[in-house]
Amino acid sequence: MNLDVTPVTEVSGVGTKRAEDLTSLGIRTVADLLAYFPYRYEDFRVADLGEAVHEEKITLQGTLFGSPSIRWYGKKKSRLTCRMQVQGVTISLVWFNQHFLKNKLVPGQTVTVHGKWDAHRLWLTVDRAFLTPEEQQKQVGRLEPVYSVNASVTVSWLRKTIAQAFRQFGGKIREILPQALLERYQLMGRARAMVLLHFPKGREEGRQARRRMVYEELFLYELKLLWRRRQEKKEAAGIAHSIDPERLKAFVNHIPFPLTEAQRRVVNEILTDMRHPERMTRLLQGDVGSGKTVVAAIALYANYLSGYQGAMMVPTEILAEQHLKSLKEWLEPWEMTVVGLSGGMTAKERRDVMGQLQMGLADVVVGTHALIQEAVAYRNLGLVITDEQHRFGVKQRSLLREKGENPDVLYMTATPIPRTLAITAYGEMDVSTIDELPAGRLPVETYWVKRDVWPRVIQFIRKQCGEGRQAYIICPLIEESEKVDLQNAQSVFEEAAQELAPIRVGLLHGKMAAAEKEEVMKRFAANDVQVLVSTTVVEVGVNVPNATVMVVYDADRFGLAQLHQLRGRVGRGQEASTCILVANPSSETGIERMRVMTETTDGFEIAQRDLALRGPGDFFGFKQSGVPEFKVADLVEDGKVLEVARADAVRLVESDDLWVEEEYAPLRCWIQAFEKEASMMD
């Protein structure tokens, strides 16, 4: 019997109506139901009063004494209070709106109660009370699973139904992990782990059950990823670029600065992949300012040398504009034709560019997602680069790749990703890392100040501009909003323009027309505008080395990755730079983010701390990113297990055992099942 295809209606007590309700939780089959694990437990084990923590839940046992009393607030609301003696201490039990319990509270009776502890008043606000010996017999000492549910399914019904499912089908759960791995990590069997994860008898048992299921989940995840990647490599023959080494060398020698060691290394990794007949799928990570653009230029030149067109896709118009400019500077002296394609162009301009691409008159195109519109055709696309790749969804990434005959693909990102996320979200990619900044860069001094020192911030900006430098002031919102008390770009702009006169202040926000934005950016780049007040449109990639001051207004409203990106807009030249975070944070995490920013400028460390603060689901800001949602595993807590599971999966995929040995039979079935699913979707 295969539980994966057994409909949930096979469980007694689940009819068609109930099955529909379960579908809303993503449960269709018996296997889904058995694997619908609780996200926490209600702990009904009796604790010592000494263990009670203020504001936390606890289960206590004691003797009632004195008579219970009720206080009414209006007709409906009531508070029932009764005293209880626990280990020689008198505490108060409090029930809200449960006056009907009064008659059941008999002085002298031993009861067990569970609820939230108030250490100041010695109160327990009771959630659950086990008053009779029978109830206590049945409930006390248990860890009760709590499931995430919705309006159509209750926790208690789900609990009963899952218990029923285990009675009927628990015996049919088959092991999937090979014996060798179970032994190596001393993991409990699958059936036992599953039932214990729902209904643990104690903490330790629950912990072991979880450990087993976390390993399984991560191992299977990695196995699937690696398997897919292996298949893809087998099937999709890519382009074996043939690159003239002498001409490439000449190009690199003409770059006006020496490449850093890290840049050299990643260039070699990329060129090796490009020469290889297999298709390249590589992620280039490097902190802001680490010099990824020049690496991209080298790859594009190498691609051109072997006779192919290249495309570079970026998330914003501003960035497209800027990359177009730098790539023209790098590439046009070498006889390459570089063109831009963006949503802001006129129909005729677009047609011209598309014509050039189709006929092979343009060698490189830089653009926004306009590049993946269906009408755009290439003559022979050989290399696709996406910058700030986390800004694009999985779908958009693959669309561009499909434009050519399996072109090589290079993804670039300045958002450093903690390793655990990198190998899950980008598990199908090879990763190159630029872990070094060009020599002579000074770390950006970062300060966190409160709003009331704004005049001093303005003074500081004026002083810097007096010395020929430039500044950004970033604000979170575009328009005046009555509800949210945030400074907005428009009013900050007006204020700053007045306070800073005669220094020229410019305004940039997302609602401006493309041409206007471009105009302002141009003037800022030319130091014609000295201070740029902006919303986060400048967040990614903008490069104006003469800007040395980054002021972020209401900085606590931004995420860490975003703040790091913003700070990366300064410190790009030879001058010392300053980042000033203006914030009166109202939350703990807001304060913590300000702390992180003032303590470190290392993007990888910031990413790690961001992950801990936010959790993996939120890390990239949107679901499409490709980070899976795991049932039991937690990428922050279980990072080590992930590494181990991945190594085991790599070993297995690379050996032939998977196809021969008996103990891998369940895994083979599992692989065949998802292969079949994938082929049905094509």
Ligand code: ADP
């Ligand atoms: P990012 O990795 O953030 O995209 P950029 O490619 O914009 O960084 O590079 C930031 C600045 O550093 C640019 O002005 C670039 O020309 C310069 N740069 C890149 N590599 C080096 C290097 N090896 N030495 C000196 N300057 C460099």
Ligand code: MG
């Ligand atoms: Mg960049």
